[in-house]
Amino acid sequence: MHARAVTASAAALLGTAALLLPLSPARAAESSARPLVIAHRGASAYAPENTLAAVDKAAELGVDWVENDVQRTRDGELVVLHDDSLRRTTDVEEVFPGRAPWKVKDFTAAEIARLDAGSWFGSAYAGARVPTLEQFLHRVERHHQKLLLEIKNPQLYPGMERQILKVLGNEGWLDRPHVRNRLIVQSFSADSVRTVHDLRPAVRTGFLGTPPVSDLPAYADFTDQINPSHGSLSAGYVSAVHALKGAHGKPLEVCTWTVNDAAAARRVAGFGVDGIITDTPDVVRDAVRG
Ligand code: G3P
Numbered sequence: 001m002h003a004r005a006v007t008a009s010a011a012a013l014l015g016t017a018a019l020l021l022p023l024s025p026a027r028a029a030e031s032s033a034r035p036l037v038i039a040h041r042g043a044s045a046y047a048p049e050n051t052l053a054a055v056d057k058a059a060e061l062g063v064d065w066v067e068n069d070v071q072r073t074r075d076g077e078l079v080v081l082h083d084d085s086l087r088r089t090t091d092v093e094e095v096f097p098g099r100a101p102w103k104v105k106d107f108t109a110a111e112i113a114r115l116d117a118g119s120w121f122g123s124a125y126a127g128a129r130v131p132t133l134e135q136f137l138h139r140v141e142r143h144h145q146k147l148l149l150e151i152k153n154p155q156l157y158p159g160m161e162r163q164i165l166k167v168l169g170n171e172g173w174l175d176r177p178h179v180r181n182r183l184i185v186q187s188f189s190a191d192s193v194r195t196v197h198d199l200r201p202a203v204r205t206g207f208l209g210t211p212p213v214s215d216l217p218a219y220a221d222f223t224d225q226i227n228p229s230h231g232s233l234s235a236g237y238v239s240a241v242h243a244l245k246g247a248h249g250k251p252l253e254v255c256t257w258t259v260n261d262a263a264a265a266r267r268v269a270g271f272g273v274d275g276i277i278t279d280t281p282d283v284v285r286d287a288v289r290g
């Protein structure tokens with residue numbers, strides 16, 4: 001049999017596992033380099049945020065870590081979208097003109113699946129969809145990437161922490177390799193982060209914000225990262241975070257956001273941050289690896 005036919009047959013037999021090619025040496029080296037470079041909502045400077053195209057773009061740039069935002073539809077499907085309204089990043093106003101203010105929680109998954117989540121960004125992305133969390137996880141897995149999952153607006157979606165963990169478990173994201181190396185769950189809601197920690201203590205978590213230094217020990221009980229906006233950061237704050245041990249007994253880490261230019265990337269790298277969340281992962285990587 002021709003070699004290509006053999007490969008195709010093997011792929012058919014093995015399913016997606018056969019598509020998981022080994023990492024290139026450059027990608028493997030980047031994988032362990034610090035600070036981590038995390039593509040914010042995917043590589044969202046170059047493709048529409050929180051779409052599969054933005055995940056693909058991050059992979060194309062050789063970026064391991066992808067951040068996203070998870071919310072819930074009216075009929076209980078978890079979807080990946082930043083705003084609590086569909087208005088900014090889809091054509092919902094045209095498709096459903098009478099449904100202002102177009103909140104995610106007021107639309108079914110089937111309705112959201114009809115929306116174009118790419119044209120607002122550029123015609124090249126016309127027809128991109130709002131992914132479900134499952135679809136997003138599949139794409140990240142396919143690229144061997146890692147996920148910084150943000151629980152967005154948990155006050156709007158009671159019980160979403162348990163639901164997210166269920167989906168992660170169903171999709172194979174709560175096995176040892178994933179929880180040790182490939183998954184962090186974060187939120188601006190300390191209650192939500194604590195709930196994730198209590199429900200599934202093995203999962204690493206992050207709190208989005210800049211709590212006073214005196215409050216950090218309380219956060220360290222249930223989280224592994226303190227993730228502040230870069231404007232609120234200083235070397236002293238990073239040191240204060242690092243001085244504590246997080247929920248898994250390792251030094252509490254800092255991943256900062258959203259850093260999109262080389263000078264700011266070098267500044268926060270100089271503070272000793274562990275990760276930089278960015279729309280322009282190529283720019284940040286070039287700045288901090290130099
Ligand atoms: O991951 C940090 C960052 O995503 C938090 O802000 O509003 O972009 O979700 P936001």
Ligand code: CA
Binds near residue numbers: 067
């Ligand atoms: Ca986010």
